[in-house]
Amino acid sequence: MDYTLTTVAPIVLLPFFAFVINAFIVKRFTKLAVGISCAAIFGSFLYSLKIFIDFLSVYSTNYYIHKVFTWFDLSAGEHLFKVNMGIYIDNMTAVMLLMVTGAATLIHVFSTWYMHDDPRFGRFFVYLSLFTSAMLGLVLSDNLLSVFIFWELMGFCSYSLIGFYYEKEGAGNASMKAFMTTRVGDVFFLLGILAIWSVVGSTTFVDMYAALAAGKLNGIMILGIPLATFAGFSVFMGTMGKSAQVPLQVWLPDAMWGPTPCSALIHAATMVAAGVYLSLRMYPIMEAGHLTTFIAYIGAITAFGAATVALVQTDIKAVLAYSTISQLGYMVIGIGVGSYNASFMHLITHAVFKACLFLSAGSVIHSIHCQEMPQMGGLRKKLPYTFFAMLLCCFAIAGVPFFSGFVSKDRILGDALVMATENKAFIGVAILGFGGALLTAFYMFRMLFLTFFGEPRDHHIYDHAHEEHIGWNSNVPLLILSLFTLGLFYSGSFTGQGEVNLFGSKYEWFQTLIKKPEVSTVAQFTDYQREDLGMTDTRDKVALTKAAYDSTYGLSEEKAHHIHVVHRIGAVLSIFIAFLGIFLAYSMYVKKTLNPGWWTNKFAAWTRALKNKYYFDDLYVGKIIQKGLLPFNDLLSRFDMGFYDKYGVDGWATVNRWAYSVSRWFDNNIVDSGMVDGTGASVRLMNVVLRTIQSGRVQLYFIVLIVVLASYVLTLRF
Amino acid sequence: MFANTLFLASACLTIGGAIAVVYSKNLMHACIYLLASLFGVAGLYTCIGADFLAATQLVVYAGGVVILMLFAIMLTGGTSNKVNRFGLEKIPAMGNKKTFFIASFAAVVSAMIIVKILIPVLKQNPSSALSPNEPTVERLGTLLATDHILAFEISSVLLLGALVGAAVISRPRKEIHD
Amino acid sequence: MISLSSYLFISLVLFLCGIFVMVARKNIIAILLGIELILNASALNFAAYTKFLNNNLEGHIMSLFIIVIAAAEAAVGLGIVIRFFQLRESIHIDDASTLQN
Numbered sequence: 001m002d003y004t005l006t007t008v009a010p011i012v013l014l015p016f017f018a019f020v021i022n023a024f025i026v027k028r029f030t031k032l033a034v035g036i037s038c039a040a041i042f043g044s045f046l047y048s049l050k051i052f053i054d055f056l057s058v059y060s061t062n063y064y065i066h067k068v069f070t071w072f073d074l075s076a077g078e079h080l081f082k083v084n085m086g087i088y089i090d091n092m093t094a095v096m097l098l099m100v101t102g103a104a105t106l107i108h109v110f111s112t113w114y115m116h117d118d119p120r121f122g123r124f125f126v127y128l129s130l131f132t133s134a135m136l137g138l139v140l141s142d143n144l145l146s147v148f149i150f151w152e153l154m155g156f157c158s159y160s161l162i163g164f165y166y167e168k169e170g171a172g173n174a175s176m177k178a179f180m181t182t183r184v185g186d187v188f189f190l191l192g193i194l195a196i197w198s199v200v201g202s203t204t205f206v207d208m209y210a211a212l213a214a215g216k217l218n219g220i221m222i223l224g225i226p227l228a229t230f231a232g233f234s235v236f237m238g239t240m241g242k243s244a245q246v247p248l249q250v251w252l253p254d255a256m257w258g259p260t261p262c263s264a265l266i267h268a269a270t271m272v273a274a275g276v277y278l279s280l281r282m283y284p285i286m287e288a289g290h291l292t293t294f295i296a297y298i299g300a301i302t303a304f305g306a307a308t309v310a311l312v313q314t315d316i317k318a319v320l321a322y323s324t325i326s327q328l329g330y331m332v333i334g335i336g337v338g339s340y341n342a343s344f345m346h347l348i349t350h351a352v353f354k355a356c357l358f359l360s361a362g363s364v365i366h367s368i369h370c371q372e373m374p375q376m377g378g379l380r381k382k383l384p385y386t387f388f389a390m391l392l393c394c395f396a397i398a399g400v401p402f403f404s405g406f407v408s409k410d411r412i413l414g415d416a417l418v419m420a421t422e423n424k425a426f427i428g429v430a431i432l433g434f435g436g437a438l439l440t441a442f443y444m445f446r447m448l449f450l451t452f453f454g455e456p457r458d459h460h461i462y463d464h465a466h467e468e469h470i471g472w473n474s475n476v477p478l479l480i481l482s483l484f485t486l487g488l489f490y491s492g493s494f495t496g497q498g499e500v501n502l503f504g505s506k507y508e509w510f511q512t513l514i515k516k517p518e519v520s521t522v523a524q525f526t527d528y529q530r531e532d533l534g535m536t537d538t539r540d541k542v543a544l545t546k547a548a549y550d551s552t553y554g555l556s557e558e559k560a561h562h563i564h565v566v567h568r569i570g571a572v573l574s575i576f577i578a579f580l581g582i583f584l585a586y587s588m589y590v591k592k593t594l595n596p597g598w599w600t601n602k603f604a605a606w607t608r609a610l611k612n613k614y615y616f617d618d619l620y621v622g623k624i625i626q627k628g629l630l631p632f633n634d635l636l637s638r639f640d641m642g643f644y645d646k647y648g649v650d651g652w653a654t655v656n657r658w659a660y661s662v663s664r665w666f667d668n669n670i671v672d673s674g675m676v677d678g679t680g681a682s683v684r685l686m687n688v689v690l691r692t693i694q695s696g697r698v699q700l701y702f703i704v705l706i707v708v709l710a711s712y713v714l715t716l717r718f
Numbered sequence: 719m720f721a722n723t724l725f726l727a728s729a730c731l732t733i734g735g736a737i738a739v740v741y742s743k744n745l746m747h748a749c750i751y752l753l754a755s756l757f758g759v760a761g762l763y764t765c766i767g768a769d770f771l772a773a774t775q776l777v778v779y780a781g782g783v784v785i786l787m788l789f790a791i792m793l794t795g796g797t798s799n800k801v802n803r804f805g806l807e808k809i810p811a812m813g814n815k816k817t818f819f820i821a822s823f824a825a826v827v828s829a830m831i832i833v834k835i836l837i838p839v840l841k842q843n844p845s846s847a848l849s850p851n852e853p854t855v856e857r858l859g860t861l862l863a864t865d866h867i868l869a870f871e872i873s874s875v876l877l878l879g880a881l882v883g884a885a886v887i888s889r890p891r892k893e894i895h896d
Numbered sequence: 897m898i899s900l901s902s903y904l905f906i907s908l909v910l911f912l913c914g915i916f917v918m919v920a921r922k923n924i925i926a927i928l929l930g931i932e933l934i935l936n937a938s939a940l941n942f943a944a945y946t947k948f949l950n951n952n953l954e955g956h957i958m959s960l961f962i963i964v965i966a967a968a969e970a971a972v973g974l975g976i977v978i979r980f981f982q983l984r985e986s987i988h989i990d991d992a993s994t995l996q997n
Binding site: 726749763765 | 897898900901902903904906908909910911912913914915916917918919920921922923925926928929930932933936939940943944946947948951953954956957959960961963964965966967968969970971972974975976977978979981982987
């Protein structure tokens with residue numbers, strides 16, 4: 001299949017056109033608008049599936065499609081200023097497309113059940129379409145500039161969706177908070193784009209890899225730090241904002257103010273995935289900037305910290321929100337420890353099980369109109385399908401073997417452990433990672449047990465749970481998603497490291513196809529001419545070399561053995577930890593052999609800190625905004641009034657008034673009296689002369705005619 | 719001999735009529751003198767063999783234009799009081815010393831122009847040999863119907879226009895005021 | 897005796913008389929008489945040149961057209977004069993000076 005810009009564009013344009021059409025018709029034809037949205041996203045899904053199958057049939061690590069067109073060209077001579085737009089599809093994009101469209105389709109279907117009582121039923125789908133279209137555009141983008149455009153578009157959509165119930169004050173504040181917090185990261189992201197552009201002259205990923213390989217970034221300092229570090233850090237700040245990493249994680253828990261399906265979309269398929277996806281794309285520059293340790297620690301702190309906060313949450317969506325932050329932390333750890341492939345895999349697997357978890361939570365909330373877990377309990381008889389889906393997802397997120405979360409998270413943790421054995425700096429990362437895994441298993445099963453097990457704690461709510469309203473369009477998406485929490489879809493092997501082998505093939509497709517963009521392999525594109533971008537740039541199939549699928553290829557026997565051993569230890573450790581977490585939760589909330597109250601009393605200060613989310617909100621609002629930004633704002637306004645207004649604006653007014661009086665004198669005396677009136681006077685004079693000639697007497701005219709004719713003829717010489 | 723006599727008589731009649739038009743104090747007389755001058759011109763035409771022209775001159779001028787002018791004079795001068803209701807002099811002035819002086823000035827200037835133009839023409843001494851006179855009617859008719867057909871048709875349209883125009887212009891209208 | 901110069905002299909006298917009448921008289925009909933004189937002078941010139949120069953009758957044609965135009969002019973001019981008289985009860989040329997200034 002020969003993909004071109006126009007044949008790939010429908011993936012993005014179908015939801016986008018759905019958005020445009022629905023924006024007009026949604027008020028009067030709500031049902032039709034919903035149908036259009038769902039059909040559009042389903043069409044995108046089918047197209048993505050086709051692309052994915054095509055890529056699988058090629059089955060090559062290095063196969064990609066890159067089509068470019070020139071958006072605008074302001075080049076002048078030597079100075080190149082050409083902005084290209086294009087699509088870039090490699091294996092990662094293909095998988096990403098499938099995940100986004102698949103999850104979005106199921107979320108659309110679920111939303112038709114969840115939102116159908118809402119007065120703004122149709123509008124929700126308008127936003128969903130735009131949101132999905134922006135995410136698909138981001139995934140397909142071949143350069144940072146269009147990534148940024150779609151990135152901001154998603155920021156806007158998340159703002160609208162989080163503030164969907166804008167009549168609630170909390171929703172409005174939460175949407176503003178999300179928008180503003182991600183904006184902090186976006187400013188840095190834009191700085192990073194500019195830094196890269198200033199050196200590479202293009203923002204295309206391929207150009208950037210080529211420039212890195214050619215060593216163009218070496219030795220360039222910006223503000224006293226190497227450019228690669230600066231750019232990598234700036235872009236990673238964007239990821240921190242979008243993917244809710246530690247200093248900027250505050251918006252994500254508040255994002256649950258939106259309707260639950262939109263939380264599913266934000267937390268799984270689109271928004272937070274975009275940040276990690278960007279970091280994966282920009283991995284070479286972060287590696288070149290020596291940022292991996294920093295990134296790994298950011299991820300580890302996020303993963304562990306969010307997991308601890310999740311322990312004390314009572315709101316079912318809050319638990320899921322913190323688990324999202326925690327899992328995103330694992331992905332970032334994966335980037336930091338060089339576990340590129342596993343990090344991306346965790347992005348996909350997490351998207352699937354988190355979408356399923358949120359949809360399940362939505363189904364629970366919609367059935368009992370309550371979000372507080374202490375008021376639930378015993379719901380597994382009322383909502384059997386929801387319970388089943390949620391159980392599978394909890395197994396997946398906790399890292400139970402044979403489930404997807406185990407395959408990806410174990411690989412990240414294994415790689416973190418390998419790094420820790422090689423470099424002492426990474427020991428903290430490994431410890432925090434494994435600790436977070438324990439907490440994850442614990443709080444997820446705490447949520448599950450509190451919701452579905454035991455006796456109903458609030459019989460009023462329990463008795464009024466209208467399970468009869470649950471229809472196919474709520475259960476089918478849950479069951480499909482929960483099916484894909486099984487590990488075998490992502491990895492044929494037991495631990496994901498290719499040692500124990502379930503299906504007879506030694507190397508599973510995920511590990512084979514997704515490779516970090518190594519600068520040395522891109523180096524063969526240094527002759528890539530930017531002027532030739534208008535043409536197709538598809539690479540042919542490249543035969544799979546051993547290097548392409550064996551992570552230990554090229555390493556010494558000893559080292560390879562060491563990695564295998566550490567991975568095995570990691571796998572055993574994470575299985576043990578997962579079961580330990582589940583066991584603790586079981587004994588606390590089902591068997592009641594351990595009393596959670598005792599723990600909260602024992603560590604009261606910690607509990608308070610956790611309930612207050614480590615005081616991040618207080619810090620931001622109380623300290624940074626109240627103490628820092630508002631006085632600064634005051635100072636600026638005083639500067640504005642006292643200096644700019646007084647001297648700049650008023651001073652300029654004085655100068656103008658003086659100039660005005662000069663120009664008025666000139667106007668009155670020279671222009672008006674001299675030129676305008678002078679013209680009039682001369683015309684009046686000529687009028688007096690000419691009037692006497694124009695006497696109206698024909699005979700006078702005749703005489704004048706004769707005289708003039710005579711004076712002409714008499715001067716002639718024959 | 720006859721031709722010379724006719725020429726002399728015609729020339730005298732023409733010049734004398736023209737001068738009489740100039741000096742006549744009475745408009746009606748002036749008109750009759752003009753008629754005489756036009757008859758003289760017709761005679762001059764016959765002297766150079768332009769028989770059709772002479773006939774046309776007599777028919778159109780003597781039969782048409784001068785009669786028309788006589789009618790106009792009679793239509794405009796037929797009341798007894800000399801001043802009309804606007805206080806304007808109704809009986810046309812035939813000129814005074816001042817106008818005659820200006821007119822002689824204009825005539826002298828025109829004479830100077832024409833003489834200045836004519837002198838080189840006469841100096842070339844064009845052949846004065848008189849060709850024998852022939853009837854011109856047939857040739858004129860042929861010329862008018864072939865070479866000059868366009869001008870002929872246009873002049874017919876012009877005449878029609880003049881006819882209609884004169885009728886429309888001089889038609890007495892209903893007075894809207896008083 | 898019958899020569900081009902004599903014809904030219906006659907037409908000159910006719911022309912000058914026409915000019916004199918046009919300028920000297922204040923009566924519109926008299927001015928029209930002068931115009932007739934001038935037109936006759938030019939027509940006579942054309943006929944004379946035809947006779948004494950090439951004898952191809954082109955001049956006669958011109959004279960004919962001049963007569964035609966003179967007739968038309970006289971008709972329209974006298975119509976205007978009569979109309980003017982109906983309006984103003986005057987045929988003084990200086991009374992027809994509303995276009996002045």
